[in-house]
Amino acid sequence: MVKILGINGSPRPYGNTFQALRLALRAAELEGGEVELVNLYEYDIKPCMGCVSDNVMACTYPCPIDDDMVKLYPKIIAADSLIISSPIYWFGVSGQLKNLIDRLTVLENMIYVDGRSWLEGKVAGFIALGNDEGAASVISNLMITVNSFGMVIPPWALAYYVGEGSALEDIKLLLDAANVGRAVTLMSQILKGLRRPPSIWYKADDKYKEFAKTVASEIIKEVDKNIYS
């Protein structure tokens, strides 16, 4: 079994960023992944104090800052894959998500203690959504960051949507988000020796489109229920 952790970096618990992430996680489940979604704004995440700049040995797990990262670190450590979903805020991730990224230093920096980053070999996928441009800036920055943590980026690990309205009505976004969920799950399974590589990574056949659309409508209902109840 592989564990896929979805991280929603948007303040909106049920907005586009959440919805696309939820779809990716449903696609991960379809491939046999065990999934969990965290809404980052429900956690108190203080800014990184940059201890590593003074002394690399001053930044080792557990991080001494006292906040809700104590709940998030174990989830991240236990996960085989992370899917990071961010709103596009001024061509970058939200400040809340940036605080999380900065605080992951303590896991990467375990290379100086254990000879190995605690994030090495985990797999990452990325989703970025917003009313205005910047998805590529968000995702390219996340890619180089997590790869510097030692993480793997599988084929087609990115989905984005720029515009107003409901992202889940856009068929390209549906397929891209589903394939992010699929790709991270398959790659984690391959790296754990649980399966062989697929003959094709990006799925876009009619059956898969149907799956993505059906799940999308379920998510929209789920969201409506949560908002209006």
Place this chain on the structure above:
Amino acid sequence: MVKILGINGSPRPYGNTFQALRLALRAAELEGGEVELVNLYEYDIKPCMGCVSDNVMACTYPCPIDDDMVKLYPKIIAADSLIISSPIYWFGVSGQLKNLIDRLTVLENMIYVDGRSWLEGKVAGFIALGNDEGAASVISNLMITVNSFGMVIPPWALAYYVGEGSALEDIKLLLDAANVGRAVTLMSQILKGLRRPPSIWYKADDKYKEFAKTVASEIIKEVDKNIYS
């Protein structure tokens, strides 16, 4: 008179990021600017709630979030120039600084109320320092962001240093940081009709080098005194 506000995005009140910013502000004073420096980590800055995504009219000054931005907004509104100095955290600004950037949306978005961004015509300069790569990623992201706020970027508005040790021992950084202070001050003066453009923007003559070195040694003494007292 023009006002230059320096924003230190580092958790270290007296580190390299502070020191280079302090030097830029001293150069701004030399050109007749009135300067102030804020250490961002001394303020409680909560993450932006992205109200603007729901409704552009939901994001108007004053921002309803209750935190120390109430002290920072007036300083930013009163400033003619901002110099943003950031540590390089994973190829981006610190999360604390990203929260500030995101929260400036409320000033930019006044375009929907007043027909004019409250940041339009202000001038910006940038400093980025770190042990590892990423200065250009930090600064290019800040440039497109503040220009989207309506701000002006004068010639040579960037200074960076990547490496360990004291940044103020690097003559290129000294001159670049001083010229950031000089350029933002001159540009604000020009835009206020207080002076004509200089015949040369980037100063690197012997006298200016001497000025930068002298100020650098004063800053290092000032820092030592603050740390050890």
Place this chain on the structure above:
Amino acid sequence: MVKILGINGSPRPYGNTFQALRLALRAAELEGGEVELVNLYEYDIKPCMGCVSDNVMACTYPCPIDDDMVKLYPKIIAADSLIISSPIYWFGVSGQLKNLIDRLTVLENMIYVDGRSWLEGKVAGFIALGNDEGAASVISNLMITVNSFGMVIPPWALAYYVGEGSALEDIKLLLDAANVGRAVTLMSQILKGLRRPPSIWYKADDKYKEFAKTVASEIIKEVDKNIYS
């Protein structure tokens, strides 16, 4: 009089990238600018040989490479403002435009001969258009590059459009592109002492919208005529 040079980095002489640039230049003319547009693909531009890496003094004007840059350098040197319009190719400028950018090193590097970059104090604006994401990556990269040449970026110096269809049917793009033309012209005039700063930079009143729409329809006619004649 200020001279505005528009650079079309697209292989299509009459496509969206051209059209938005043409509109920006018309807006520049409205403010009193003298304009010229070059289609970069009509020039043979060889790749930079990176001589500067061997020896900073090995890269001085004129560049020894024998190609059509000999026609472009004088236009760039004579210009007060540049408006760079690029298609979005894989989250970056076109390779042809990148070759131009790399070849501008020889003008910037005159700082080692004359104590002054030959691009210092010139003003820049940016347009990026494409079917897929990446406008912010293109523009932020161009911003840090030209600012490192010593160029000025005036308020609202960016316009972008991502999507299929005709960009000139998008009112936001029309206004943004027109304001790029306006901003670079005004800033060049201010820096030459020809005018005072405007009370407002970004124009979006009804009269200006009408101007932008009228010019857009003229450009579309002009394009149709060129394509079908």
Place this chain on the structure above:
Amino acid sequence: MVKILGINGSPRPYGNTFQALRLALRAAELEGGEVELVNLYEYDIKPCMGCVSDNVMACTYPCPIDDDMVKLYPKIIAADSLIISSPIYWFGVSGQLKNLIDRLTVLENMIYVDGRSWLEGKVAGFIALGNDEGAASVISNLMITVNSFGMVIPPWALAYYVGEGSALEDIKLLLDAANVGRAVTLMSQILKGLRRPPSIWYKADDKYKEFAKTVASEIIKEVDKNIYS
């Protein structure tokens, strides 16, 4: 057997960009990879004409442009992994390399013909070197690009060095470049079912350091011989 193609995007056939790439390829050979290195400046690569913007079906292999890409496409199609090594030119890849990247569109776009990108499942690594900042800008841009082609990015797929002097004297660069070669080779072997994932990806033990240093001194001798013969 897996094939690793190294692409040198620098005009210098024996400079730092070449040397670091050569080291990465030697590390790939150590893991059982079959390697080849191409110096991109020895090929005539014309700029992409962007046919895909007119019509997705207008961009299918073989690309109609008549130049040396006819020699490079088969090498790229045959490779299991690519290691792209670029000089840092104004915070981006060289124009010559950008032309190559743009021209790869025709392979990615085969998704519209075959239902599958011809680059899907290939593995990528990245090296960036220069006198001045920008390595992260180069690499993050390449990462999002190749991932959009359907390529895999293995752990620690990046090596960079910013500074003057010989890059191969920097132990961090040596280990990083060697690990790029190692990571792409291992990942290609895993994806072909030729081996299981390693217990540790980033190798930095004494024996590996010794290997990297020995190979580095061999490369420096090889370069000296080529330059002075």
